[in-house]
Amino acid sequence: MSTMPETMSDTTPTRGYTDDQKYQIFNKEFMPHIDSMYNFAFRLTMDEDDANDLVQDTYLKAFRFISSFEQGTNAKAWLFRILKNSFINDYRKKSKEPAKVDYQDVETTYNSEDSETEHTVDLRAETVSDLIGDEVATALNSLPVDFRTVIILCDIEGFTYEEMAKILDIPIGTVRSRLHRARNLLKEKLRDYAASMGYNENIDD
Incomplete structure (x- = not known):
């Protein structure tokens, strides 16, 4: 099963795939979901610029931690989880919307x-x-x-x-x-x- 580090950092190592394999996985498994990712990001942020930034950040993190992704598993769900975590950790800090629903x-x-x-x-x-x-x-x-x-x-x-x-x-x-x-x-x-x-x-x- 694919896993994703609970805390992402620039020091987290990426192992297991060659550079060519990383790009192949990225293009084959991740890129087909970019429209769904943007739609999800926009529904969360309600702002086009913030949605674009959130999707870009998500794909950067997905590539950085691509060693945590297992080919053949649900890439879309894996990406959505990264996006959701990025939204909570980054966007909500500056959002006027409360972090939690009452x-x-x-x-x-x-x-x-x-x-x-x-x-x-x-x-x-x-x-x-x-x-x-x-x-x-x-x-x-x-x-x-x-x-x-x-x-x-x-x-x-x-x-x-x-x-x-x-x-x-x-x-x-x-x-x-x-x-x-x-x-x-x-x-x-x-x-x-x-x-x-x-x-x-x-x-x-």
Whole structure:
């Protein structure tokens, strides 16, 4: 399994591959995901310049620590984890957005009566086809970053719960509960918009 140092530094050695092999791995395994990486970075930062900087930093780190990547494993998940860590360590320090979501208010409103029973609605199957794409994007962008992230990883990028847990460094149970609450928050925002446009019947439970 591919591993990535928890703390990256310029002194971390790179071993195991020749220079030619490194470039081959980089071009074959990493570069095909650059569009997804930028989309993820932009959804996190909400700024084009910051997103470009974050992607560039991610690819520099990926090349520097390429010896930690095992060919044949999920390169996309490995890159997303580096990007997520870079976002937390670098961007959030200067961001106006709080580093952590205050889940208490959210849980009070959206926590299930039976936390062990899932009533999560998959957004890909949600009846919101009549809604304008830009409005869905606006609603998604308005979510707290931690909730926005799990929706992007699961419903847009298609990662499994197990992959998301590794990317985010949280237990699978936390992934499930956070995704459930994030989807409910997004659904509420979409419902508000739909109501204003007369689409109530399309998204009511």
